[in-house]
Amino acid sequence: MCESVVPTFIPHRDHIMGFEQYHEPAHELSSETRTFARMIASLTEEAEAIGWYEQRISLEQDRQAKAIMQNAQKEEMKHFGMDLEFLLRRKPLWRATLEGILFTTGDIVEHGDEAEEAAG
Ligand SMILES: [Fe+2]
Numbered sequence: 430m431c432e433s434v435v436p437t438f439i440p441h442r443d444h445i446m447g448f449e450q451y452h453e454p455a456h457e458l459s460s461e462t463r464t465f466a467r468m469i470a471s472l473t474e475e476a477e478a479i480g481w482y483e484q485r486i487s488l489e490q491d492r493q494a495k496a497i498m499q500n501a502q503k504e505e506m507k508h509f510g511m512d513l514e515f516l517l518r519r520k521p522l523w524r525a526t527l528e529g530i531l532f533t534t535g536d537i538v539e540h541g542d543e544a545e546e547a548a549g
Contacts, residue, residue, distance in 0.1 A: 475509035
């Protein structure tokens with residue numbers, strides 16, 4: 430999240446950012462798994478921010494305010510993409526599946542089913 434821009438966007442942020450992101454005892458998890466959990470939490474927060482900006486932008490009447498929020502939303506999408514890429518570099522099977530879905534045209538569900546089948 431761009432905390433300087435959207436600090437109030439995250440209800441229960443302290444709750445999420447503390448230890449609640451773990452569903453297993455944190456001390457039993459590897460460093461890699463804890464990092465993975467943090468990145469999943471970050472991905473979720475970026476997605477939420479993108480959605481919140483979408484709603485605010487749709488209602489905003491001030492042209493400049495709208496442009497600023499559109500710029501911020503674009504940043505959140507970039508952060509979402511970086512989070513996703515981080516995760517995909519650690520999960521080759523996920524990458525193989527998403528390669529069959531992302532940046533394609535045509536029926537998304539069909540591509541998803543085919544990609545899942547092809548990835549194994
Ligand atoms: Fe962000």
